[in-house]
Amino acid sequence: MARKTIKVDYLARVEGEGAFKVVVRDGAVKSAELRIFEPPRFYEAFLRGRSYLEAPDITARICGICPVAYQMSAVHSMEKILGIRISEPLRELRRLLYCGEWIESHVLHIYMLHAPDFLGYDSVIHMAKDHGDLVRKALAFKKIGNDIMNLLGGREIHPINVRVGGFYKTPTKRELAPLVEKLKWARDAALDTVRLVAKFDFPDNERDYEFVSLRHPNEYPFNEGRVVSSKGIDIPVEDYDKHFKEIHVEHSTALHSQIVGRGPYFVGPLARYSLNFDRLSPLAQQAAREAGLGKTCTNPFRSIVVRAVEVVYACDEALRIIDAYVEPDKPYIAAEPRAGVGCAATEAPRGLIYHHYELTADGSIKSARIVPPTSQNQPTIERDLTSFVAGWLDLPDVELQHRCEQAIRNYDPCISCSTHFLRLDVDRG
Amino acid sequence: MASRVIVLGIGNIERGDDGAGRAVARLLRYMLSAPVEIVEQDGEATALLAKLDGAASAYLIDACVSNAPAGTVHRIDANHASLPQTSSDLSTHGFGLAAAIELGRTLGQLPPRTIVYAIEAESFAAGAPLSEPVATATVIVADRIRSEIEEISP
Numbered sequence: 001m002a003r004k005t006i007k008v009d010y011l012a013r014v015e016g017e018g019a020f021k022v023v024v025r026d027g028a029v030k031s032a033e034l035r036i037f038e039p040p041r042f043y044e045a046f047l048r049g050r051s052y053l054e055a056p057d058i059t060a061r062i063c064g065i066c067p068v069a070y071q072m073s074a075v076h077s078m079e080k081i082l083g084i085r086i087s088e089p090l091r092e093l094r095r096l097l098y099c100g101e102w103i104e105s106h107v108l109h110i111y112m113l114h115a116p117d118f119l120g121y122d123s124v125i126h127m128a129k130d131h132g133d134l135v136r137k138a139l140a141f142k143k144i145g146n147d148i149m150n151l152l153g154g155r156e157i158h159p160i161n162v163r164v165g166g167f168y169k170t171p172t173k174r175e176l177a178p179l180v181e182k183l184k185w186a187r188d189a190a191l192d193t194v195r196l197v198a199k200f201d202f203p204d205n206e207r208d209y210e211f212v213s214l215r216h217p218n219e220y221p222f223n224e225g226r227v228v229s230s231k232g233i234d235i236p237v238e239d240y241d242k243h244f245k246e247i248h249v250e251h252s253t254a255l256h257s258q259i260v261g262r263g264p265y266f267v268g269p270l271a272r273y274s275l276n277f278d279r280l281s282p283l284a285q286q287a288a289r290e291a292g293l294g295k296t297c298t299n300p301f302r303s304i305v306v307r308a309v310e311v312v313y314a315c316d317e318a319l320r321i322i323d324a325y326v327e328p329d330k331p332y333i334a335a336e337p338r339a340g341v342g343c344a345a346t347e348a349p350r351g352l353i354y355h356h357y358e359l360t361a362d363g364s365i366k367s368a369r370i371v372p373p374t375s376q377n378q379p380t381i382e383r384d385l386t387s388f389v390a391g392w393l394d395l396p397d398v399e400l401q402h403r404c405e406q407a408i409r410n411y412d413p414c415i416s417c418s419t420h421f422l423r424l425d426v427d428r429g
Numbered sequence: 430m431a432s433r434v435i436v437l438g439i440g441n442i443e444r445g446d447d448g449a450g451r452a453v454a455r456l457l458r459y460m461l462s463a464p465v466e467i468v469e470q471d472g473e474a475t476a477l478l479a480k481l482d483g484a485a486s487a488y489l490i491d492a493c494v495s496n497a498p499a500g501t502v503h504r505i506d507a508n509h510a511s512l513p514q515t516s517s518d519l520s521t522h523g524f525g526l527a528a529a530i531e532l533g534r535t536l537g538q539l540p541p542r543t544i545v546y547a548i549e550a551e552s553f554a555a556g557a558p559l560s561e562p563v564a565t566a567t568v569i570v571a572d573r574i575r576s577e578i579e580e581i582s583p
Contacts, residue, residue, distance in 0.1 A: 042555040061443055064471035108475060112528075125528065128535040136536060142475050158471070 100148025267351030337363025
């Protein structure tokens with residue numbers, strides 16, 4: 001009765017549409033192209049002429065899985081332009097909202113998309129036949145992330161409660177209280193997850209990445225911090241454009257990002273973890289050590305373990321925030337609109353997301369630029385796949401496609417692509 | 430509640446015909462007299478499955494691509510039939526409706542009555558409204574679901 005695979009050749013999902021093309025000549029991989037047809041460019045045009053207040057609601061629509069990331073980079077940019085400094089309780093609530101998104105997104109990816117690769121199943125549907133209890137637990141686990149999103153964001157997807165300057169409505173301590181027991185259960189489930197995925201078989205594939213993420217003086221990064229890299233970049237986000245550039249490549253409508261003068265770089269869980277291990281909570285650090293991870297991780301196949309560690313952190317951090325929560329005096333800080341330019345970067349589950357806006361005197365958006373994580377990682381994904389595919393050329397096309405899909409899922413490029421990696425086009429000459 | 434009935438309209442209203450399922454859900458808000466939970470979602474499988482939990486009857490509406498003429502309405506009794514082999518033939522979502530149905534079936538969590546309506550899409554252009562044939566089909570589907578629900582709980 002159940003289908004063998006979930007095949008998707010055309011996607012209408014905003015997170016990404018794509019295909020993968022490998023060109024082989026004389027027994028060697030000549031090129032590997034990841035084609036992503038990514039719509040943030042439309043959004044940049046939609047935003048022009050709209051009020052700065054609409055930016056969080058419009059940008060939330062870019063992604064059904066990480067809307068908070070888009071909202072957060074948008075509101076922080078606007079707040080810089082308008083000179084708004086949000087209160088500490090509002091800052092903490094934003095971190096809590098981000099915890100919800102990380103739990104939801106990472107648990108979805110770990111169990112529904114990635115674990116079946118390691119456990120030898122075509123999909124989570126096949127996995128559920130043998131591991132029904134595990135899948136049920138994962139569904140309950142992910143739902144706790146949704147519960148946080150529901151409470152703080154007003155609904156599970158495309159939250160509507162985020163406002164420039166804070167929130168439209170902030171929760172009472174009493175409203176947050178029911179999350180505590182759920183999050184304690186989730187934290188235990190996260191620790192179990194780390195133990196489970198740490199036992200998977202991983203190929204030795206250490207890569208020489210330049211990791212890029214935010215780094216905050218004392219927090220594992222969500223909303224704030226300097227932009228740092230594993231090869232020496234350490235800049236305020238305002239200097240992002242001096243060090244990173246987007247270039248157009250013919251095979252993709254998503255622009256490729258490069259570090260000026262150096263080339264591809266890598267954002268996401270591996271980068272965050274490797275640049276911020278010392279900012280994880282003691283429990284998350286301990287879980288990482290017990291899973292055999294060092295303070296850095298450069299094997300993309302182990303990204304599933306790093307995601308699990310980040311979920312431990314997100315549960316831990318959510319519990320800390322709820323415990324210390326003081327209801328804010330007012331749900332948002334208002335400000336008069338004014339002309340200006342502002343930018344911000346935050347940490348989406350898939351990595352750093354950069355927004356840059358220009359406002360006119362009445363608060364209308366004059367220009368918008370959005371650099372999502374997947375387009376930043378695209379050159380690195382292609383480079384890694386070129387290397388991996390070279391070792392798999394003896395495989396029949398079907399098996400080769402399967403390996404490529406598995407490898408792609410290491411990067412969690414987006415839910416659509418990760419589920420089943422679209423068309424594989426192998427040109428063997 | 431043993432008799433809980435849920436309508437799930439799935440899609441992205443900002444991508445042309447991808448919003449067909451949600452358009453049906455919005456129509457049904459005005460058309461149904463029986464107490465029915467009407468929900469709009471983007472189609473992520475686990476969120477769909479969570480909504481189905483505990484329902485006696487579920488009606489799921491989504492856009493699809495199966496090379497039929499735009500606006501064609503497909504009705505599938507998911508308790509008795511799998512969704513077609515490839516979800517690309519039926520649903521515009523990746524880990525979406527088809528995965529939710531099959532995962533629910535495997536875990537024994539499908540409502541006893543699970544009906545899928547899929548509307549053949551024409552265009553997924555960003556920011557576009559529903560195409561004319563799909564807009565017409567949303568009215569037809571809403572009316573058929575209203576009839577089905579009123580038959581089981583008049």
